Amino acid sequence: MEMRDIDDLPRNAANYTALTPLWFLERAATVHPSRKAVAHGSRTYTWLQTYQRCRRLASALSKRSIGAGSSVAIIAPNVPALYEAHFGIPMSGAVINPVNTRLNAATIAFLLGHSQSTMVIVDQESFNLAEDALKIMEEKSQGDFEPPLVIVIADESCDPETLRYALGQGAIEYEKFLESGDQDFGWKPPQDEWQSIALGYTSGTTASPKGVVLHHRGAYLMALSNPLIWGINEGAVYLWTLPMFHCNGWCFPWTLAALCGTNICLRQVTAKAVYSAIAKYRVTHFCAAPVVLNSIVNAPPEDTILPLPHIVNVMTAGAAPPPSVLAAMSQKEGLDVLSTQTGEPVPADGKTIGEIVFRGNVVMKGYLKNPKANEETFANGWFHSGDLGVKHPDGYIEVKDRSKDIIISGGETSAAWRVALCFVTLKPGVDKSNEKRLAEDIMKFSRSKMPAYWVPKSVIFGPLPKTATGKIQKHVLRAKAKELGPVKLSKL
Amino acid sequence: MEMRDIDDLPRNAANYTALTPLWFLERAATVHPSRKAVAHGSRTYTWLQTYQRCRRLASALSKRSIGAGSSVAIIAPNVPALYEAHFGIPMSGAVINPVNTRLNAATIAFLLGHSQSTMVIVDQESFNLAEDALKIMEEKSQGDFEPPLVIVIADESCDPETLRYALGQGAIEYEKFLESGDQDFGWKPPQDEWQSIALGYTSGTTASPKGVVLHHRGAYLMALSNPLIWGINEGAVYLWTLPMFHCNGWCFPWTLAALCGTNICLRQVTAKAVYSAIAKYRVTHFCAAPVVLNSIVNAPPEDTILPLPHIVNVMTAGAAPPPSVLAAMSQKEGLDVLSTQTGEPVPADGKTIGEIVFRGNVVMKGYLKNPKANEETFANGWFHSGDLGVKHPDGYIEVKDRSKDIIISGGETSAAWRVALCFVTLKPGVDKSNEKRLAEDIMKFSRSKMPAYWVPKSVIFGPLPKTATGKIQKHVLRAKAKELGPVKLSKL
Numbered sequence: 002m003e004m005r006d007i008d009d010l011p012r013n014a015a016n017y018t019a020l021t022p023l024w025f026l027e028r029a030a031t032v033h034p035s036r037k038a039v040a041h042g043s044r045t046y047t048w049l050q051t052y053q054r055c056r057r058l059a060s061a062l063s064k065r066s067i068g069a070g071s072s073v074a075i076i077a078p079n080v081p082a083l084y085e086a087h088f089g090i091p092m093s094g095a096v097i098n099p100v101n102t103r104l105n106a107a108t109i110a111f112l113l114g115h116s117q118s119t120m121v122i123v124d125q126e127s128f129n130l131a132e133d134a135l136k137i138m139e140e141k142s143q144g145d146f147e148p149p150l151v152i153v154i155a156d157e158s159c160d161p162e163t164l165r166y167a168l169g170q171g172a173i174e175y176e177k178f179l180e181s182g183d184q185d186f187g188w189k190p191p192q193d194e195w196q197s198i199a200l201g202y203t204s205g206t207t208a209s210p211k212g213v214v215l216h217h218r219g220a221y222l223m224a225l226s227n228p229l230i231w232g233i234n235e236g237a238v239y240l241w242t243l244p245m246f247h248c249n250g251w252c253f254p255w256t257l258a259a260l261c262g263t264n265i266c267l268r269q270v271t272a273k274a275v276y277s278a279i280a281k282y283r284v285t286h287f288c289a290a291p292v293v294l295n296s297i298v299n300a301p302p303e304d305t306i307l308p309l310p311h312i313v314n315v316m317t318a319g320a321a322p323p324p325s326v327l328a329a330m331s332q333k334e335g336l337d338v339l340s341t342q343t344g345e346p347v348p349a350d351g352k353t354i355g356e357i358v359f360r361g362n363v364v365m366k367g368y369l370k371n372p373k374a375n376e377e378t379f380a381n382g383w384f385h386s387g388d389l390g391v392k393h394p395d396g397y398i399e400v401k402d403r404s405k406d407i408i409i410s411g412g413e414t415s416a417a418w419r420v421a422l423c424f425v426t427l428k429p430g431v432d433k434s435n436e437k438r439l440a441e442d443i444m445k446f447s448r449s450k451m452p453a454y455w456v457p458k459s460v461i462f463g464p465l466p467k468t469a470t471g472k473i474q475k476h477v478l479r480a481k482a483k484e485l486g487p488v489k490l491s492k493l
Numbered sequence: 494m495e496m497r498d499i500d501d502l503p504r505n506a507a508n509y510t511a512l513t514p515l516w517f518l519e520r521a522a523t524v525h526p527s528r529k530a531v532a533h534g535s536r537t538y539t540w541l542q543t544y545q546r547c548r549r550l551a552s553a554l555s556k557r558s559i560g561a562g563s564s565v566a567i568i569a570p571n572v573p574a575l576y577e578a579h580f581g582i583p584m585s586g587a588v589i590n591p592v593n594t595r596l597n598a599a600t601i602a603f604l605l606g607h608s609q610s611t612m613v614i615v616d617q618e619s620f621n622l623a624e625d626a627l628k629i630m631e632e633k634s635q636g637d638f639e640p641p642l643v644i645v646i647a648d649e650s651c652d653p654e655t656l657r658y659a660l661g662q663g664a665i666e667y668e669k670f671l672e673s674g675d676q677d678f679g680w681k682p683p684q685d686e687w688q689s690i691a692l693g694y695t696s697g698t699t700a701s702p703k704g705v706v707l708h709h710r711g712a713y714l715m716a717l718s719n720p721l722i723w724g725i726n727e728g729a730v731y732l733w734t735l736p737m738f739h740c741n742g743w744c745f746p747w748t749l750a751a752l753c754g755t756n757i758c759l760r761q762v763t764a765k766a767v768y769s770a771i772a773k774y775r776v777t778h779f780c781a782a783p784v785v786l787n788s789i790v791n792a793p794p795e796d797t798i799l800p801l802p803h804i805v806n807v808m809t810a811g812a813a814p815p816p817s818v819l820a821a822m823s824q825k826e827g828l829d830v831l832s833t834q835t836g837e838p839v840p841a842d843g844k845t846i847g848e849i850v851f852r853g854n855v856v857m858k859g860y861l862k863n864p865k866a867n868e869e870t871f872a873n874g875w876f877h878s879g880d881l882g883v884k885h886p887d888g889y890i891e892v893k894d895r896s897k898d899i900i901i902s903g904g905e906t907s908a909a910w911r912v913a914l915c916f917v918t919l920k921p922g923v924d925k926s927n928e929k930r931l932a933e934d935i936m937k938f939s940r941s942k943m944p945a946y947w948v949p950k951s952v953i954f955g956p957l958p959k960t961a962t963g964k965i966q967k968h969v970l971r972a973k974a975k976e977l978g979p980v981k982l983s984k985l
Contacts, residue, residue, distance in 0.1 A: 004562055004609045007588055007689050010706055010859035010867070014874030015852045020714075031888055072499060096499055197499050214502055222512075225717050229751060232726040259721055360507045367502035375502070382506030396523055 022255035058089025061182030212369030272300030423457030514747035550581025552674030704861030764792030915949030
């Protein structure tokens with residue numbers, strides 16, 4: 002008793018368009034043309050101006066024959082140019098490849114080569130780094146090196162000398178480059194929503210960095226999902242503490258355009274700068290990795306403005322995402338937890354460890370030029386995160402560790418570094434002469450709360466080494482542990 | 494200088510799933526299983542219970558061989574069963590066809606025949622109506638009529654006699670029908686997001702009602718877009734004043750599941766019931782057609798609770814959508830205004846009238862079994878709304894009238910009914926003996942604000958005839974105008 006007609010209505014231009022977050026910008030410029038879109042120091046741009054600047058960027062790129070199939074690297078902190086690049090580069094048809102400013106020249110050389118970037122847009126403070134990377138590429142190329150075009154972003158808050166140097170080396174100033182483009186440029190949305198929009202690299206702690214590719218559909222859906230799980234509404238004032246070069250700032254560049262909100266840029270994330278921006282711009286929302294949040298919360302009183310003049314909403318995730326956040330984000334698209342061994346869901350007992358795997362439209366398109374990694378990561382039609390976790394009876398998933406950090410101790414599964422050591426950073430102001438007693442307290446507390454094989458054998462005080470995105474550099478800690486040696490450890 | 498690899502990453506099961514709002518329900522039941530999902534009189538259901546009830550419904554339908562290619566009609570006001578039908582019916586693979594409870598039996602007979610509904614779920618108060626419609630169908634069928642299965646929704650607030658009668662006629666009680674299904678039913682999402690999810694009929698003022706088909710992709714995107722343009726956040730308490738049978742309640746049944754909010758059902762929308770529900774449930778949001786809103790705002794004091802105990806957010810659109818709402822909603826997906834004649838955008842002068850046409854992913858899939866209407870409606874790759882409007886210099890679009898209501902008067906384009914008459918409903922309490930003076934005031938005011946050919950030739954007092962969704966029944970007004978005759982009109 003079927004009626005075929007009910008599904009016999011094909012797509013047409015009126016009812017089907019490729020999903021892309023680029024439309025959000027056109028809409029913001031149409032609906033709120035004079036609302037503040039981006040603020041950076043003394044510079045502010047409205048949504049209309051931002052749209053025009055992004056169209057200029059797309060136009061200038063097109064004039065240089067950069068478009069579909071090209072990738073454009075950008076090495077910059079959270080400045081307006083990096084925000085504009087999230088629209089202007091894909092509006093030309095090219096893929097944006099934001100690069101972590103704290104990587105070393107050799108890694109950047111690898112990234113630029115692997116991504117085949119035909120242009121590098123670089124903040125004036127990172128120009129030397131980019132220059133060194135290009136030199137490394139040239140040396141390795143054995144003669145057939147075609148250097149990418151270099152655009153330098155000037156910033157009035159930086160040393161004019163570094164800019165002068167860059168220009169002397171032949172780099173084109175970003176604003177000059179924009180001027181070469183047309184502010185009414187007739188950009189085209191992607192023909193297919195599966196087309197790539199962004200490329201970002203993993204930190205490469207165990208092997209070469211892998212290029213993570215995101216498509217227009219995923220970027221659109223992730224951008225629209227952010228307001229769903231977080232009370233961030235139309236007209237929000239968003240402070241850029243999370244680097245945009247990190248996972249495209251969790252797609253918030255596009256979310257802010259969808260919300261016609263205001264982006265407050267921040268070159269350097271210090272507690273003082275964060276508090277000051279909150280008060281000055283009446284910031285309503287920001288995102289930050291847990292360690293960054295920690296440094297803001299525990300800042301010395303002279304750097305803070307407390308109590309805050311208004312409510313500020315904070316989203317955190319990353320190195321050790323709170324289970325609630327992770328679950329909420331993942332369950333948006335449906336999530337299951339499978340144990341690594343059997344491929345079966347673990348019981349919701351808060352104990353049984355499994356690998357967190359998921360599937361959905363916001364999962365990356367794949368790793369660039371790395372079929373082997375894609376095969377492993379997408380095995381059995383699931384994205385294998387490499388994160389290990391437990392599922393609690395209430396359904397929340399708690400991330401325990403990376404699968405690579407797990408070792409077996411006395412027949413029990415445990416996180417490697419927990420077996421050996423406990424690294425502790427004291428709050429500013431805590432008396433350091435008490436370290437010995439503090440260490441004893443921690444051990445005592447651990448014994449009362451954890452199984453014996455989890456109790457740290459030693460407590461080490463000092464700052465925790467972190468990556469640019471706030472992840473703890475566990476390999477540095479491991480090296481430190483090795484240095485201390487087993488004898489010393491067992492003695493403590 | 495292209496890199497083909499950047500787009501050479503095909504879809505797989507981990508990173509591509511069909512968009513469908515059905516996942517929202519699974520997520521709500523997982524993340525907030527014990528939060529209140531639906532309240533109706535003394536009955537409340539949690540999100541877990543709602544999910545289980547919807548799975549039972551899908552399962553019970555499957556057992557009756559209802560699935561892909563079937564359509565299921567439901568004739569009911571805003572009760573839990575209609576909410577559940579928005580998930581349970583598509584979870585079986587079938588298409589939900591909600592029917593306006595205020596249609597007459599002949600129209601419902603046409604709808605049930607055209608939609609080839611294999612099942613009719615009907616509220617006990619509409620049972621007689623459904624019965625009459627089925628009788629008409631049988632009479633017209635000349636012997637080969639296969640009556641659809643009838644399920645009756647019982648409601649403790651209604652006359653038990655009507656339920657008894659329905660059961661006596663062989664209808665199955667809805668709760669009994671649910672019991673025949675499995676609460677752990679393994680429902681399947683659509684294989685293709687272009688698959689149809691819902692069917693709704695136009696009011697058919699000029700011809701036979703047309704069946705408007707919506708697909709899973711559009712329903713998902715519309716549901717996710719609602720929070721973007723309206724500050725409706727996670728956990729909202731939403732009052733059902735807008736009928737769910739009208740354009741699937743603007744997709745809010747699915748939005749509420751996405752937000753894990755609470756649905757407050759309302760059988761009959763009276764000002765008193767609305768105010769009472771707002772206070773009782775701490776309602777945060779509701780939607781209503783402008784005329785419904787008008788009756789709430791102008792209710793007699795004894796029916797109101799004012800000032801309201803808290804802020805309530807209201808969204809309105811429909812018969813005469815405020816330009817801001819229309820523009821905001823349409824521009825989400827990109828909107829252009831084209832003039833009917835030339836297909837060129839009208840100038841943003843607030844004067845030049847054009848037809849409002851648009852395109853985007855939330856535009857319907859098409860009219861069911863009506864290729865001619867589809868050809869006209871989707872001409873040149875745009876959805877032709879039939880609404881006429883002007884574009885203001887600030888970009889807002891103001892809806893002026895339906896294209897079918899426009900006539901030419903003295904060489905000038907104008908809305909037909911405005912030329913002849915002005916219909917006015919007085920607020921309760923206004924002295925009716927003053928009608929003559931009021932009429933003169935209105936004419937005077939009109940002359941001061943409008944071109945001469947727009948000034949009403951007459952003012953007529955009385956209630957405005959409205960459809961179930963609050964649209965003014967212009968054909969009734971036209972009949973009234975005809976009745977009054979041209980002589981009388983010119984006299985006034």
